Amino acid sequence: MLYINIEKESGNSLAKQIYEQVRRRILNGDLLADEKLSSTRELSQALNISRSTVITSYEMLLSEGLVYSKIGSGVYVSPGAKYDRMPLQATDYCMTAFSSEQLPKGIINFHSGTPALDQFPMAKWMKYVSRAYRGAPTSALGYDYPAGRPEFRKTMSLFLKKTRGVDCHPDQILITSGTKQGLSLVAQCLLSNNKEAWIEDPSNIHVKKIFHNYTKNITPLPVDDKGIQPDLFPPHGNPALIFVTPSHQFPMGGILPIQRRLELLQYAEKAVSYIVEDDYDSEFRYKGLPINSLQELGNERVIYLGSFSKTLFPSVRLGYMVLPRHLIECFSEYKRLCDHHSNSFTQLAVMDFINSGEMERHIMRMNKLYAKRRNCLISLLKENFSDTVKVLGDSSGLHIVAEFRDIIFTPDLINDLAAAGVGVKSVEEHAIVKGCHANQVILGYANLEPEEIKIGIERLKNVLIS
Ligand SMILES: Cc1ncc(COP(=O)(O)O)c(C=O)c1O
Numbered sequence: 116m117l118y119i120n121i122e123k124e125s126g127n128s129l130a131k132q133i134y135e136q137v138r139r140r141i142l143n144g145d146l147l148a149d150e151k152l153s154s155t156r157e158l159s160q161a162l163n164i165s166r167s168t169v170i171t172s173y174e175m176l177l178s179e180g181l182v183y184s185k186i187g188s189g190v191y192v193s194p195g196a197k198y199d200r201m202p203l204q205a206t207d208y209c210m211t212a213f214s215s216e217q218l219p220k221g222i223i224n225f226h227s228g229t230p231a232l233d234q235f236p237m238a239k240w241m242k243y244v245s246r247a248y249r250g251a252p253t254s255a256l257g258y259d260y261p262a263g264r265p266e267f268r269k270t271m272s273l274f275l276k277k278t279r280g281v282d283c284h285p286d287q288i289l290i291t292s293g294t295k296q297g298l299s300l301v302a303q304c305l306l307s308n309n310k311e312a313w314i315e316d317p318s319n320i321h322v323k324k325i326f327h328n329y330t331k332n333i334t335p336l337p338v339d340d341k342g343i344q345p346d347l348f349p350p351h352g353n354p355a356l357i358f359v360t361p362s363h364q365f366p367m368g369g370i371l372p373i374q375r376r377l378e379l380l381q382y383a384e385k386a387v388s389y390i391v392e393d394d395y396d397s398e399f400r401y402k403g404l405p406i407n408s409l410q411e412l413g414n415e416r417v418i419y420l421g422s423f424s425k426t427l428f429p430s431v432r433l434g435y436m437v438l439p440r441h442l443i444e445c446f447s448e449y450k451r452l453c454d455h456h457s458n459s460f461t462q463l464a465v466m467d468f469i470n471s472g473e474m475e476r477h478i479m480r481m482n483k484l485y486a487k488r489r490n491c492l493i494s495l496l497k498e499n500f501s502d503t504v505k506v507l508g509d510s511s512g513l514h515i516v517a518e519f520r521d522i523i524f525t526p527d528l529i530n531d532l533a534a535a536g537v538g539v540k541s542v543e544e545h546a547i548v549k550g551c552h553a554n555q556v557i558l559g560y561a562n563l564e565p566e567e568i569k570i571g572i573e574r575l576k577n578v579l580i581s
Contacts, residue, residue, distance in 0.1 A: 117153040118530060121162055129164055133172035141181050141196050148194035152182065155190075223571030224538040227366065227514035227559035228396075230425050231484060239473060240427075240464070247463035255459040261451035262443070263290025263435075267462040271435055274469050275421070279394060280407030282414055283437045289446050291434040292457045294393060295321060297420040301356065301391055302329040303449045304442065310355035313388075315343050317545040317552060319365050322358055322393075335547035338364055340507065342371040345378040353386040356418075361409045362397035366516055366542055366557045368508020370406055380413040389439075390417045396425045396512040398478050399561075401486040405511075415439045423465060425513060425561075426478055433461055481561075485513065488560045488568065495572040496558075500579075513561040516542055522579055523553045537574040 121132045140146045152158075155173060159166040173190055176182045184190045255264070262268065268285040275281035275288075291297045298321070306312055306329040314322055316335030326333055334354065336343055342364040343357075359379070361371035371379075383390050392409045400406070410419040419437035427433075438446055450456065468474050489510070496504050496517055507516040522528075524541035532539055542552035560568060 116161060116527075117158060118526070119158070119162060121164070129162075129168045130171035130175065133158075133162075133169060134175040137172070137176060138179070138181055141176075141192050142198040144197040144199075146192045148192055148196070150192045151188075152190045152192070222533060222536050222538050223563065223567050223574065225556075225558040225560070225563070225571060226538055226540055227557045228425070228429070229559060229562040230428060230513065231481060231562050232428060234481065234484060235428050236473070236477060240468065243464040243467045243471075243473070244460070246467060247460045251460060251463055255463065259456045259459045261289075261456050262286075262447045263288065263457065264459055264462050264466075267466040270466045270469050274474075275408075275435075275437065278398065278475075279405070279421070280411040281419060281437055282411050284440075287438050287440060287443060289436045289438060289443070289450060290457050290462060291420075291436055291450070292432045292454065293424060293429075293434040294395060294420050294422045295325065296453070297434055297436045298322060298325045298391075298393075299328075300436070300446050300449050300453070301418060301420075302326050304445050305355045305389060306330040311353070312356050312358065313352070313354040314358040314547070315360065315364065316547045317366060317542055318358065318360065318547075319393075320545045323547060326358075333547070337548070337551075338367055338369065340367065340369050341375065342367075342369040343375065343379065345375055345382055348382055352382075352388075354388050356389045356391050357383060358391045358393065359409070360393045360395065362394050362406050363509065363511045365393070365395065366508075366514065366545055368512065368514075368516055370509045370511070371409070376409055376412060380409070380416060383413070383416045388416075392417050392419045394419060394421050398426055399482055399485055399512055401482070401489060401510040410437055418442070426474065426481075427465070427468075431461060431465075433457055433465060485561050486510075488563065488565065489515065491565045492558060492560045492568050492572070495569060499572050499576045507555070514557050514559040516555050517558055518555045519579065520554070524556055525553075528578075532575065532578050535574050535578045537571050537578070539575070 117137065119133055119136050121129055137152065155166050155169040159169045173182065177184060180193055181196050182190050183193050265285065267290065268288040271288050272283055272285040275283070291300070302325055306326060309330045309332050311332040311334065312326045312330055313334045313336050314326065315338050323333060338344065342361060343359050357379070361376060363370065379390060390409065394408055397405050408419060410417040416439070418439070420434065422434035423431050436446065492515065493506050496506060500519070503520040505518040507518055524543065529539065529541060539556045539558060542555035542557060543549060546552050563571065
């Protein structure tokens with residue numbers, strides 16, 4: 116069955132939405148020449164819309180020559196309609212599964228990476244925001260420092276030293292609009308001319324997509340339960356960079372042991388490669404204290420990336436990088452060309468939030484809350500699936516990976532789950548080499564109340580054990 120995601124409220128005609136999605140899939144080569152499309156009757160029933168709407172969209176495809184019809188048989192993809200240079204568009208991300216932004220109402224969303232939004236101390240935050248606007252120097256209204264306001268970078272260098280063991284001078288800090296922008300800057304500065312990037316596999320699929328815009332030379336590095344495995348690296352490799360999440364491997368959840376950290380640093384040193392350390396959620400740890408960063412051990416080879424998306428909230432769009440000194444100029448220049456600098460008032464508000472101790476108090480409060488939510492999720496999984504489920508990953512962060520015996524999370528199954536009111540993402544979706552993680556899903560728990568977790572797991576069970 117052709118999966119189409121329509122939005123009845125979008126203001127775009129339904130026929131046009133279907134036409135555009137099928138068109139894009141044909142051009143991308145997702146639908147192959149001579150492949151049969153779902154019948155107009157099937158599709159109209161599945162989407163709960165009139166058959167004439169589907170017929171209109173198919174007629175648009177026919178008139179453009181993208182499909183042909185065989186009388187009495189159906190509609191097929193025309194040969195020669197695949198376009199190799201078709202650029203990715205936002206809609207491609209939700210072709211096979213609902214994207215988090217588009218989940219139907221009432222769904223229990225286990226997607227990873229969202230902190231408890233309703234627990235954010237908004238009233239306090241507003242105090243710091245309004246103070247930032249009232250007290251800011253006039254210079255903050257103009258084009259500001261590309262690398263970030265100096266006073267904020269000073270605060271960040273102290274804060275990162277204290278909380279993450281990061282060892283740096285304030286000048287080594289570059290304020291970004293989040294990790295994704297940091298990764299784009301890394302790619303622009305280091306991956307030109309098709310240079311080689313090695314990345315953990317699986318890892319957040321955005322990493323590969325961002326790097327892929329700059330190089331086709333990407334090598335996946337398989338991870339095990341502790342993370343990346345430097346003993347598997349080829350003896351004489353020389354990638355421009357090695358991307359890792361050592362404090363909490365995304366998504367598998369391993370913590371990289373010290374021996375592997377040292378091996379990785381030695382390798383990078385010899386190969387003259389940079390290690391890109393994405394420290395995305397390690398502030399939250401439920402057993403002992405957060406593990407120190409890799410940057411602490413090798414600060415001239417490591418590019419450290421962090422974000423306020425988890426400690427504050429994702430739409431704040433603020434992050435930071437810690438760079439080896441010799442890269443600062445190049446990165447600052449690319450940042451200037453990208454958006455000149457990140458919002459100065461947000462920087463000042465976050466600076467005060469940190470300096471007043473509010474940030475650490477908030478993190479501590481959330482740590483306790485997330486530990487409870489994590490325990491609740493794990494016990495409900497055990498209660499409902501007993502030994503057919505295995506929970507993977509260390510006691511950290513905002514998600515776990517659940518591995519199910521004898522279940523393959525195909526895009527269709529993920530869509531069936533969404534239709535049943537439970538949003539999950541498969542690990543496979545983040546894998547570069549496909550086929551090794553098909554029975555694993557990522558379950559984010561931070562933004563769900565225990566009652567919602569309970570309903571979500573019941574819905575999961577209803578679909579998986581039916
Ligand atoms: C592995 C990883 N790194 C970083 C981030 C944060 O990205 P950003 O700062 O762009 O919000 C995420 C978001 O979920 C993530 O999964």
